[in-house]
Amino acid sequence: MKHPFKTLLAVLLLFPAITISQSTDAVVEAIVKEANENSQLEPLAHQLMDQVGPRLVGTPQMKNAADWAVEKFESWGIDAKIENYGEWRGWERGITHIDMISPRVQSLKGTQLAWNPSTGSKGVTAGVITMPTFKDAADFTKWVPNVKGKFVLISMNQPTGRPDYNWEEFATEESFTKMKEERDAQTEEWRANLERTGYNSRTIIAELEKAGAAGIVASNWSRGFGVNKIFSARTEKIPTVDLELEDYGMVYRLAESGQNPQIKVVAESKDLGMVPTFNTLAEIKGTEKPEEYIVLSAHFDSWDGGTGATDNGTGALVMMEAARLLKKAYPNPKRTIIVGLWGSEEQGLNGSRAYVEDHPEMIPNIQAVFNQDNGTGRVVRLSGGGFLQSYDYLGRWLNAVPEKISDHIETSFPGTPARGGSDYASFQAVGVPAFSLSSLNWSYWDYTWHTNRDTYDKIIFDDVRNNAILTAVLTYMASEDPERASGEKIKMPLDRRTGEPREWPSPRSPERKGGM
Known part of the structure; x- marks a missing residue:
C-alpha cells in the first residue's frame, strides 16, 4: 500500500499534464x-x-x-x-517563343531567364555556335570574336536525357556503367575546358556578351525527363534563354555536324525599375x-x-x-x-x-x-x-x-x-x-x-x-503550454578542420536593395 501523501503528490504532479492533455482533445x-x-x-x-x-x-x-x-x-x-x-x-515576364528556322522549322521548348531585357516583339534571329576545345586562355581569346552575331550554346550537350533510375531499371549493368563513365569523363573535360578559358560558368557570359554575341542559350538539366532548372540571366542587353534538354541537344548536334542551324528568339519582358x-x-x-x-x-x-x-x-x-x-x-x-x-x-x-x-x-x-x-x-x-x-x-x-x-x-x-x-x-x-x-x-x-x-x-x-x-x-x-520553450543552446561540436568548437550561426542582414 502506497503512503497517502506520496499518492496525493503523484496526482498533483501529474495534474498539469492531465489538464493539457484533456484540454487538447x-x-x-x-x-x-x-x-x-x-x-x-x-x-x-x-x-x-x-x-x-x-x-x-x-x-x-x-x-x-x-x-x-x-x-x-x-x-x-x-x-x-x-x-x-x-x-x-522590378521585372515582368512576357511571351517567350523560340523557333529553329533552319535547316528546318521547329518550335523549341524553353524560356527566357529572369530579369533578362526584352528582345521586343521582332525578336532576334541568328545562327548558333558551340565552344570548341581550348588549349589555354590565349586560345579562347583568339576564338571569342567568332561569337559575334551568333547565339552561343554554353551548356554541355548531355549524352542522355534519361534519368539514372530509368537506366538502372532497363539497361544492362555493363551498358549503365559504360554510360556513367563516359558521361563523367565528358563532364570533367567540359569543366576543365571552361577553366582553361580563364573564366567560370558565370563570368564567361559577360565576356561573350562583350564580344558581340547575339544571345546566350543554356540548358540546365535537372536529371529527370523533360525537366530543367530555371534561374536568372547574367546578360545586360542580349537575350538569355534556357532550352529543354531534348531541343538543346538537337540544336547542338546540328551545329556540330555543320548544318548551321538558325534560331529565332522572341523574349518579351518589362523592366519595371x-x-x-x-x-x-x-x-x-x-x-x-x-x-x-x-x-x-x-x-x-x-x-x-x-x-x-x-x-x-x-x-x-x-x-x-x-x-x-x-x-x-x-x-x-x-x-x-x-x-x-x-x-x-x-x-x-x-x-x-x-x-x-x-x-x-x-x-x-x-x-x-x-x-x-x-x-x-x-x-x-x-x-x-x-x-x-x-x-x-x-x-x-x-x-x-x-x-x-x-x-x-x-x-x-x-x-x-x-x-x-x-x-x-x-x-x-x-x-x-x-x-x-x-x-x-x-x-x-x-x-x-x-x-x-x-x-x-x-x-x-x-x-x-x-x-x-x-x-x-x-x-x-x-x-x-504553461512553460516557455527553452532557448538553451547545445555545446557546439568540434570543427574537424580546425579542431576548435564550431560557433552558433550569426545573424545576417538582408539585402534591402536587390537585383541590380
Whole structure:
C-alpha cells in the first residue's frame, strides 16, 4: 500500500499534464474534422498557382499573391497586412517563343531567364555556335570574336536525357556503367575546358556578351525527363534563354555536324525599375500572453520556370490553412499566432532576415517557429535545431498530434542549428527555437525544386493536408503550454578542420536593395 501523501503528490504532479492533455482533445478533434471535411487546400492551390502564378521577387505576380493572401486571411477573420522592408529590381515576364528556322522549322521548348531585357516583339534571329576545345586562355581569346552575331550554346550537350533510375531499371549493368563513365569523363573535360578559358560558368557570359554575341542559350538539366532548372540571366542587353534538354541537344548536334542551324528568339519582358519588396503577415492575437508569439513560417516567393507549387506554394498553403483551422477551432489562443509568408527567400532568406532585424522586441518572446519549405510530401523529420531542451517541449506538443501523422515523423534531438537553406535559420541565428518541418522527397530535388515542372499537378494534397493538421496542433500546444520553450543552446561540436568548437550561426542582414 502506497503512503497517502506520496499518492496525493503523484496526482498533483501529474495534474498539469492531465489538464493539457484533456484540454487538447476537443480542439485537436475540431482541427482534424475541419481539415478533413472542409479543406480549402485545393481551391487555394488553384488560385495561387494557376491564377496568380509564379512569385518571383520584384514581379507584379508577387504583389498579386500578397494581396490575394491578405484578402483570404481577412475573409477568415484574421488580421493581415503587407510589410515592406526594401526594394528589388522590378521585372515582368512576357511571351517567350523560340523557333529553329533552319535547316528546318521547329518550335523549341524553353524560356527566357529572369530579369533578362526584352528582345521586343521582332525578336532576334541568328545562327548558333558551340565552344570548341581550348588549349589555354590565349586560345579562347583568339576564338571569342567568332561569337559575334551568333547565339552561343554554353551548356554541355548531355549524352542522355534519361534519368539514372530509368537506366538502372532497363539497361544492362555493363551498358549503365559504360554510360556513367563516359558521361563523367565528358563532364570533367567540359569543366576543365571552361577553366582553361580563364573564366567560370558565370563570368564567361559577360565576356561573350562583350564580344558581340547575339544571345546566350543554356540548358540546365535537372536529371529527370523533360525537366530543367530555371534561374536568372547574367546578360545586360542580349537575350538569355534556357532550352529543354531534348531541343538543346538537337540544336547542338546540328551545329556540330555543320548544318548551321538558325534560331529565332522572341523574349518579351518589362523592366519595371525598383519596386517594394515585402513580407505578407497575418496575426491571431493572444488573449493571456499577447506579447508572446508562435510563428508559422514559409516563403511566398518562387522562381518562375513553373508556378512555384512545391517551392514553396505548398509550404505557404500549409501555414495559411493551419491559420484558418486554428481561427475556427481555437479562436482565442493564449499566445499570439503570427503567419509569416516571406519575400525573397530564394535570393538569401531576405524576407525572414528583415523581419528578425526589424522586430528586435519580439525575438526574446517567440515561443517557437514552425517552418515548412521542402516540397509537397508529408512531414517525416523534425530536428531539435540545436536547442538543448527541445526534446521536452517538442515531445509534449508532438504527443497531441494524431498518430496517423506523428507515426511517420522521425525526431532528432537536440540536433544542430542551420546556417541557411530556409527561413527557420534566420530565427535560429538569433536564438529563437525554430524548427523545420521536413517532408518526404517526392522527387523534389530533380523534378520540382526550381524547375519548369514545379506546377499544381505535382501537389499531393493528402500529404499537405496532414502537414496543415500537424502545424495547427503543434501551434495550439505551443500556445497552451504553461512553460516557455527553452532557448538553451547545445555545446557546439568540434570543427574537424580546425579542431576548435564550431560557433552558433550569426545573424545576417538582408539585402534591402536587390537585383541590380
